[in-house]
Amino acid sequence: MLSQTTATKSVCRLAPSPTGAQHLGNARTFLIAYWSARAQNARLLLRIEDIDSPRVKPWATQQAIEDLAWLGIEHDGSPIIQTQRTELYQELLDRLLADDRVYPCTCSRKDIETAASAPHEQRPPSAPSSDAELTVDAETTIYPGTCSGWRFGEAMPEEGSYCLRFRIDPAPMSFDDQIAGRVHCVPTTAIGDFPVTRKEGVAAYQLAVVVDDIDAGVTEVVRGDDLLVSTFRQLQIYHYLDAPPPTYAHVPLVVGEDGRRLAKRHGDTRLSQYREQGVAPETIVAWAARSAMGTQETFPSQTETAGWDLRRWHDEMIARFDWSQISRERVCFNESDGFGG
Template structure:
């Protein structure tokens, strides 16, 4: 029986907030309660937004909260490096395998052209119409534009059973269309990078936010095309502010750094999130390690979780 290998894979593009810690805590508890191995990976693919200072602060905040890891950028491990920015050759090798199989084509659509076909307010996401799949272009046109690369999605349903969300099925060709696996600026897309990394690092369980549920069938297709075994997925409910908005790094008041500056303890933050996860009956200070013996994923509610930092014990 394989030992559980889970991961927390944040993007170092800002200070972490309660929403990030929510998924980190649950992923950490899932792994620690099973006696598994926890991996920390920095998803710093975007060179314009990622900063080493954010990565350093993130790791310091995680350690302060009592959420440790067994492999990561600072301590290494058997699957190093643990920063995506240092793993680009692996993504390129996977891309070339897909190209050799005839599954990839260049897309010369501009942002303006894609925006023109984007959904209006209230509409669901439109399927990429496949403009460039059969597009015949002369060399002058090609020289004037830098193409993205898209995966030619074959027809068919891609299904899986999520630990939290249940059965999920999606017809990618009809509901998503051919999706980008390398941007026009040469940066490999998240969908490709995350599959390559999770497969290469032998990740058996992925716990992340519900907002990524709809992207999972795309990743399942890539796992299949690359001949890799997909992990077990758990998509947990998101934390939302009292006004209904999803938490983001722009909300500085909910960052761990801001809460620390206000005198909030690590145990108070962990206890508040544990209460919201129905792991304890009242919001009270608790160490993350104390939650391991009684961790139960089935106690999580299905809907988004409303939080208010003013409720955290100080």
């Protein structure tokens, strides 16, 4: 039975997805999460989010673990593997079905795009540079409710032909983010009814992450600001379960000179590639630290930090960590600024 763990202290988590190699942007988010966790003497869990099976690479889990260790990021306990937790996800899915909070949806992506009267293809907004409040827009086409007339007890479609879609509560929502500040959402125009399984019947990300965080008693979630809109989907599930959500911190993404998130078009920024080239992990950690907190007037100069080893960098960042000092601007990475071996 899913129940909230009674935490004796704060619990944070790292949650790499083994769908490919971890890159500089991932490293910066993981490092900020690590510094925050250790600054509050929190337990730091490692969860491998491998339920997206068609995209999972068999080598990527071990590589992610090695990347974290190379950066000096230490987690507590054995890794949590999502594909080993399917029974727990199914338990919640059964409950949602019985409560008529989900329904089978046979629509294809093309069906949804065709039926939606006002599709949105806007990117989630960047975190503001001031304390202004933020209202999120849709990040995808809003589901038009084609299959929402189904009610519990009616016949289910053919197995493998549908996903289960969560019926949203349309009431306006908001939460306080450690970086973005107060964030607002109108569910009917920003998220719509959303999938909690894939058509193969496997739990989808939005449901699995909530189940895992509640089960582990997670109190703080640090991740990229591309997931800002997804937070409202997850909060819908928290509200359904009457469970207190964690504190969120959506870290601005690392982008290329074109303003788009890091990808192969911006050069090879894989952590494994830097390791193979003999780049010192201190180089990556120093870059992440300066981009995150280098605006502080008291932050040591490059001359002062020239001799710092990995342990010194982490100790210094943990000692001075303060969410109010973390940069709210996206970081632009230029390939010419790359880290030579």
